[in-house]
Amino acid sequence: MVNDEPTSGRSRRVTLADLGRLLSGWLVTSLTLVLADAVQPELTASSFWSLVAVAAVSGVVGLVVRPLLIAVSARLGWIAVLPLALVGQAVVMYVAMQIVPGITATFLAAFVTSWICAAVGTLVAYVTTAGTDDGLTSALARRVRPRALEDPEVEGVVMVQLDGVPFPVLRWAVQAGGVPTIRRWVTSGAYRLREWTPQMPCTTPASQLGILHGTVAGVPAFRWYDRELGRVLVANRPDDARIIEDRATDGRGLLYDDGVSISNLFSGDAPRSLLTMSRAGSSRGTPQTRKALAWFLLTPTGFARSLTRTLVEIVKERWQAHQQERHQLDPRVHRGWTFAALRAVTNALLRDVNTALVAEEMFRGTKAVYVDYVDYDEIAHHAGMFRRESLAALEGLDRVLGQLERLTERAPRRYRIVVVSDHGQSQGRPFADRYGSDLSALCSDLMAQDVTSYAESVEGWGRADSLVEDIGSEGLSGRLAASADRRVDRATGDDGGPPTDVVVLGSGNLGLVYVPGERRLVLEEIEARWPRLLPGLCEHPGVGFVAVVDADGVPWALGRDGRCHLTTGAVEGTDPLGDFGDHARRVLTRAVLMPEAPDVYVNSLVDEDTLDIAAFEALVGAHGGLGGWQDSAVLLAPRDLAATVPERVEGADELHRVLVGFLERAGQRRTSPTPVGGE
DSSP states (O other), rough: OOSSOOSSSSSOOOHHHHHHHHHHHHHHHHHHHHHHHHHHHTESSSHHHHHHHHHHHHHHHHHHHHHHHHHHHHHHTTHHHHHHHHHHHHHHHHHHHHSSTTEEHHHHHHHHHHHHHHHHHHHHHHHHHOOOSSSHHHHHHHHHHOOOSSSSSSSSEEEEEETTTTHHHHHHHHHSSSSSSHHHHTTSEEOOOEEOOOOOSSHHHHHHHHHSSSSTTTOOOEEEETTTEEEEETOOOOOOOHHHHHHHSSSSOTTTTTTHHHHHHHTTTSEEEEEEEHHHTTTOOOOHHHHHHHHHHHTTHHHHHHHHHHHHHHHHHHHHHHHHTTTSSSSOOOOOOHHHHHHIIIIIIIIHHHHHHHHHHHHHSSSSEEEOOOHHHHHHHHHOSSSSHHHHHHHHHHHHHHHHHHTTTSSOEEEEEEEEEEEOOOOOOOOOHHHHHHHHHHHHHHSSEEEEEEEEEOOHHHHHHHHHHHHHOOHHHHHHHHHHHHHHHHHTTOOSSOOOOOEEEEEETOOOOOOSSSSSHHHHHHHHHHHHHHHHHEEEEEEEEEEEEEEEOOOOEOOOEEEEETTTTTTSOOOOTSSOTTHHHHEEEHHHHHOOOOOOHHHHHHHHTTBBBBOOOOOSSEEEETTTTTTTTEEEEEEEHHHTTTOOOSSSSHHHHHHHHHHHHHHHHOOOOOOOOOO
């Protein structure tokens, strides 16, 4: 799973396999040029050998031209990346055709020829590698030369977050053989697969803040009304993510000692952060990310791979969405073109860009890497935990782990791979579909007044927006980022002014009711102002319990037939937390006593037979509150590191301490933190 010997400045040796790939690529390009010559009247060649020469020269020209194109892309951002991705190969091909005697071609012919070569090359690579990612892995290994290190004896740790993967689902996939890399690691005895319990809320913002910064304080949901600011905070909006991190950081986050944050909400105090929301708000783009994307899109097979995989994902999604309607699968939600595009970005382009960035950091010898892959989480939200498309995404992530494992063999230091998920997932028909009205309408009726609703799902947009933010530049990309911010504003109802109505938010199956003001209302005040609200919520069949604080500061969980004193555990009547697990009282108490907590927490039902929940957003798979597998997460670590893990890990802040222990065992975190800043 890792390279055995830490070596300094390991040289890149040309192997027979490398020569084989070079010769086969030359042959395929030559034969493809013959095909292009036959179908294009604007391309003529005096002989077959002229085309063979063009194939060879295009490879040499590419070595010279592509670095220049990548450098231009890194400086100009999206305004250069996308056009150069479209014509970059054509430029290389056209220059080669002009150099070789006996070739006559227009630039249009070179453009068409470059696309034919890319398409054929991708098809041949797919067939010859049986559909694996070996071609990309080899290209990543060739891209960056491992550099000499001053401390090669220090082990590196690559921490891979498989976003939203529940422990029971991964364990089942291991047993079924659906994740062969992880199964090999576990069955060989090299790794231990462990379960850990996320805090409430079971959301990426709370978990990543806990994992990367060691605290879950101040994050009561994915989005919430912030009393200090007088507006709604949305964790995947760059400016808001920065506020959340600034409040939490002590400068000694998980990644402060020569670490890098890739594709996360928060930085972990890393000296470098790529595709990271909390850093994107302060600088429009990082050159390293732009170079990685430009390199990927400007390689002969990279853009074709990205384009074909993106188109395939869109076609697959539209077909699978149609099939769920045709077969009346339950539970299900509407899956439109917007989700198809988001799925294509996260499962195709973003996955490859993340892997390219991790590979680059490994070859630089970066000590600690934390990267988030959102593929499974994004699809499971709209399809469900065990649907074919969700499990296919999990299989794809398993292949990524195999890629990273192979890349460790060429890295300049010994790397350990640790896999975590930030939370699990539960599923069921959305609350509004089940009962004909959403939570905000229910609260409005019980309170006999208007409320402001924030229930549209915005989590997926943040993943795509992070790519725009981090690769962008002023001008076009600045307008794209501003457009993304406006889209989130529309989804959350945030028009810049403080809400005047009661605010009702959905975060998976966790609802939040806020009364705007400088402090939260207590139980007695709520009962006096809206006597129907709490009884009406508790009696609703879709509500499992509500949680509030009384005038004495005592947190309570209220249900249809009883209530629980959360501090002491004393129950009057039927325990409203009886269906939610032994840990429910502990994690709920912690959440309710948070100063940022809402006036009323509302948790949906959980079916004791199916474990179905009822999300307050239009999602099949959801997480946020309690019930089902959303609070069952994954920790997969090398056996020697896993032996140091406590029997029970509850809360992402506790997992942070576990991961810090891993880094310290690797010889890291022996220096004091230095001021951090985005690259």
